[in-house]
């Protein structure tokens with residue numbers, strides 16, 4: 001072999017070995033990149049699971065707390081409401097007495113000393129004003145108590161301490177009837193897009209699930225108040241013994257901090273007096289009571305999607 005040929009052979013061998021090494025390096029880098037991506041994904045999933053677990057734990061604690069508070073408030077509330085009823089009757093009797101006194105006074109049918117005495121009492125105690133004001137005080141107090149009773153009922157719902165009657169029901173019918181109830185409120189401005197597959201009958205409390213749909217749709221409507229071309233997308237489908245319902249809007253959306261708190265009882269971003277902040281807590285309570293899962297994804301200024309996953313059997 002001439003020196004040239006030997007040199008060429010060595011060069012060829014070296015080039016082949018270099019190419020093989022380069023290929024190996026590229027393959028390994030690719031593999032490493034893929035593994036790194038998998039690791040990142042797993043890490044993200046773990047973080048998501050962890051925050052979901054924390055959220056569920058927090059809500060479970062709040063549920064226990066709410067059940068206790070609801071129970072504690074419920075007992076005194078029951079007797080206050082019942083006492084109010086009795087007081088209304090008593091006041092009615094006193095009013096009759098006052099009316100009669102006024103009538104006698106007007107007809108001047110009392111001896112003058114007694115009439116003067118009665119007039120002094122009427123003036124000093126401002127009894128005519130008290131009679132008028134009592135009516136208003138009673139109405140306001142009763143309204144307040146009824147509101148309180150609603151809050152207690154909501155808290156009990158959130159902590160799923162209410163008996164929930166189960167039946168086989170078609171959730172499509174529930175969704176449609178809820179949409180009908182809201183039709184007049186939604187249809188004038190908001191476009192509702194439905195992609196609803198036929199669903200297997202679910203073992204559930206249909207009334208409670210209708211309340212879930214109603215609360216989610218009302219929230220979506222409220223989030224769309226300032227949106228141009230406002231839209232709600234409702235989809236329902238079933239996969240492997242699971243029903244998946246999504247209610248999505250292209251409304252104001254939420255930042256990450258808000259998103260984390262939406263299921264907390266009494267969390268609201270609405271002005272005082274406009275929302276109790278119990279809507280989504282009730283939704284959460286009902287869905288977990290049905291062994292389901294609810295999650296939310298949202299982007300500020302873009303919209304929000306609530307996803308509900310319910311087991312068809314209701315007991316899994």
Ligand SMILES: Nc1ncnc2c1ncn2[C@@H]1O[C@H](COP(=O)(O)OP(=O)(O)OP(=O)(O)O)[C@@H](O)[C@H]1O
Pocket residue numbers: 215219220223249251252253254258262267268269270274275276277278279280281303304
């Ligand atoms: N679709 C949505 N888009 C944007 N924000 C939402 C949406 N749904 C809920 N939220 C946010 O979550 C908060 C809590 O909602 P939730 O239904 O529990 O109470 P609320 O609507 O404020 O009061 P209530 O339901 O008692 O009238 C809302 O105040 C709002 O900030």
Ligand SMILES: [Mg+2]
Pocket residue numbers: 215218219275279280
């Ligand atoms: Mg609400």
